[in-house]
Amino acid sequence: MDPKLTIAMSESDRTLKLLSGARRLPGFELDAQQATVEQIFINQVSEAMYDISELSLASYLIAKAGGDKRLTAIPVFLSRSFRHNAIYVRADSPWRHPSELKGRRFGFPEFQMTAAVWIRGMFREEWGIREGEPEWFTFRPERVPVNIPARLTEGDIFEALVEGRVDAIMSARRPPEKIFPATGEGGAIRRLIPNVWDEERAYYDRTGIFPIMHLVSLKSETAERYPELPKHLYELMLGIKNEGVAGLLETIKNNTSDPWIWESVERASRLMNDDIWPYGAQANWEQIVKFMGYLREDGLLKRDLAPEEVFHSSVLNT
Numbered sequence: 001m002d003p004k005l006t007i008a009m010s011e012s013d014r015t016l017k018l019l020s021g022a023r024r025l026p027g028f029e030l031d032a033q034q035a036t037v038e039q040i041f042i043n044q045v046s047e048a049m050y051d052i053s054e055l056s057l058a059s060y061l062i063a064k065a066g067g068d069k070r071l072t073a074i075p076v077f078l079s080r081s082f083r084h085n086a087i088y089v090r091a092d093s094p095w096r097h098p099s100e101l102k103g104r105r106f107g108f109p110e111f112q113m114t115a116a117v118w119i120r121g122m123f124r125e126e127w128g129i130r131e132g133e134p135e136w137f138t139f140r141p142e143r144v145p146v147n148i149p150a151r152l153t154e155g156d157i158f159e160a161l162v163e164g165r166v167d168a169i170m171s172a173r174r175p176p177e178k179i180f181p182a183t184g185e186g187g188a189i190r191r192l193i194p195n196v197w198d199e200e201r202a203y204y205d206r207t208g209i210f211p212i213m214h215l216v217s218l219k220s221e222t223a224e225r226y227p228e229l230p231k232h233l234y235e236l237m238l239g240i241k242n243e244g245v246a247g248l249l250e251t252i253k254n255n256t257s258d259p260w261i262w263e264s265v266e267r268a269s270r271l272m273n274d275d276i277w278p279y280g281a282q283a284n285w286e287q288i289v290k291f292m293g294y295l296r297e298d299g300l301l302k303r304d305l306a307p308e309e310v311f312h313s314s315v316l317n318t
Helices: 016-020 037-047 058-067 114-125 157-162 196-207 219-226 229-248 262-271 281-296
Strands: 006-009 029-032 052-056 070-079 088-089 103-109 133-138 150-152 168-170 189-191 212-219
Touching: 006 037, 006 103, 016 029, 037 052, 037 058, 052 058, 052 070, 058 070, 058 103, 058 114, 058 212, 058 281, 070 229, 070 281, 088 157, 103 157, 103 281, 114 168, 114 281, 157 168, 157 189, 196 212, 196 262, 212 219, 212 229, 219 229, 229 262
Parallel strands: 006 029, 006 052, 103 133, 103 168, 133 150
Antiparallel strands: 052 212, 070 212, 088 168, 088 189
16 A cells, blocks of 8 residues: 655646545555645644645754754745735825835735745835834734734734824735725725836846746655655646646637636746746756845844755755
């Protein structure tokens, strides 16, 4: 009988075939666990609960730099996202650019969450806002204990914005439709940056960065027991991701509910040199180094990590 491994990941075209059993990891039986992605992160970073799991890049790096050796990782990046579009203000706000938020009250769900680290890095590097110029607020406890220059606030982050307790927020999750309609217009709140999709493409064109949010972690003792597992899992998940991207371009039927998905994927392919969702250690290491710099500037990372500390030895050449 094949050994059984627990696995916890959000569902996407990069994971569903693995979680459903449509694609098998040879030599193993996978027991898919159900939880929100936020709960998966808490379970894994606090208890190393799963043999394999999706995990916040920031929390993983913070824990590793702090001496936690319970986890290792492979360079499979299940979530990547430009977060310019995730900054919101009230609909009647006068502000249209992040540089106008100096001295304002800015809310994050959590200070260490990867999206928040990227946004603060862009505040400093892209938009000229120095540390301490916005007043930071958070709305849930930190999943890895860290000292942060933010005030933990009770209540819902979207309600806090609507009620004026904060002036702007960053949320990886889309706001409720009752305050932010599907059109992105006409609600109680709006995105800060007009023409934000063009702004994100310009950012990529200028920097070459498609921000990494989540990677795939493995329990270190599981990787030690099955040393072939990390590389085999990487190769399987790379294949599933490539199949998913190819499926987006299949025109005999639309694999999504977006009428213009093919235009979007073709446009992204032109801009990103055909690899719109890159995996692998070597192609992504420069970005991870930059992200570690942002973590250090935030006071969240004690030291830089070497590639062999971040990723399992078997996938360093990917």
